[in-house]
Amino acid sequence: MSVRVEKYMFRANFIRRMCAAMLAVYLNGCAPLYAPKPVYLTPPFALPEHENVPGANITVGAIFCETPSLIKPFFDHEGLWRAHALPLLLTVQSSDVRSYDISTQEIILVDGSRIYRSISPSEAYDLAWKGRRPYLRAEKTIYYGGLILVTIVTLGLASFVWGLPSPFGHLDPSADPFGRDLAYKAMPATVRLDPGTITGGFLYFHPLSDSLKSPELTLVVQLRSEGRKPVTRTVSVALPRARGEEESYLFEWIKGHLWPTSEHQP
Helix, strand or coil: CHHHHHHHHHHHHHHHHHHHHHHHHHHCCCCCCCHHHCCCCCHHCCCCCEEEECCCCCCEEEEECCHHHHCCCCCCCCCHHHCCCCEEEEEEECCCCCCCEEEEHHEEEEECCEEECCHHHHHHHHHHHHCCCCHHHHHHHHHHHHHHHHHHHHHHHHHHHHCCCCCCCCCCCCCHHHHHHHCCECCCCEEECCCEEEEEEEECCCCCCCCCCEEEEEEEEEEEEEECCCEEEEEEEEEEEECCCCHHHHHHHHHHHHCCCHHHHH
C-alpha cells in the first residue's frame, strides 16, 4: 500500500470517527419529546403527610419528591433530582368561615437552622437543564474540537456544519414542553382560600445535599385571614425522609392514588 493511500485511509478514518463522536454529542443534546403527565388535585387529608391548621378548620397536606422514583410519577425528569431542584406537592382545603391568603414566598422548608424558600419554576428549569447535562464541558470540548479538526482536515468542506443549531442551546422555559409543565403545575404565587374550597400545586426547593441526609424536614405554611382584623395562622408539616420501606410505601401510595389508572396498569 502506497504512502498516499495510507494517508488517505488515515484521513478518512479520522473524519469518520470524529463525525461519529460529534454526532453522538449532537444527538445527546437533542432533548427527547417530553410528554406531560396529568396530576389531579388530591384532598390534603388523603396525603400521607398532613396537618390541621391550629385555630382554623383548614387542612394542609404535602408530598416531598426527593428521589427519582418519587419525581417520576409527576415529571419523569431526572434533571430535577440531579440538580436538587426538588418538587413538593402541596394541597390546602378549608371548611373555615374565613377566607385566607397564602403566599408561596412565606412557605419555608426547615432543616434545623437552615431555612429554604421555594424557587420559581424557571429557576427549577434552569437547574434541571444543567442536571441533564452533567458532562456538558466535556461534550463541548469534544464537539467544537472535533468540528475545528474536521473543518481543517477537509480543507473547509465541512464548514457548513457550523451553521447547524447548537446542541448546547438553553431554551427559554416557555419554549420547552418541560419548562411549561413545571409552570403549569406550580402553585400560584398568591392563593386565595375561600370557605369550602381546595387549592394546591407544586413548589420547588433547592436544598443542600446535607439537608437531604437529615432525619426529618419541616414544611411551614402561613395563612393570613382577610377582614378588618387579619389573623395569621401557621402550620408545620413534618416530612420524614423517604428511605427504604418509607420510600417504597410512598411510591406505591402515589401509584395507587395519584396516577391515572392507565398510567400504572400493566
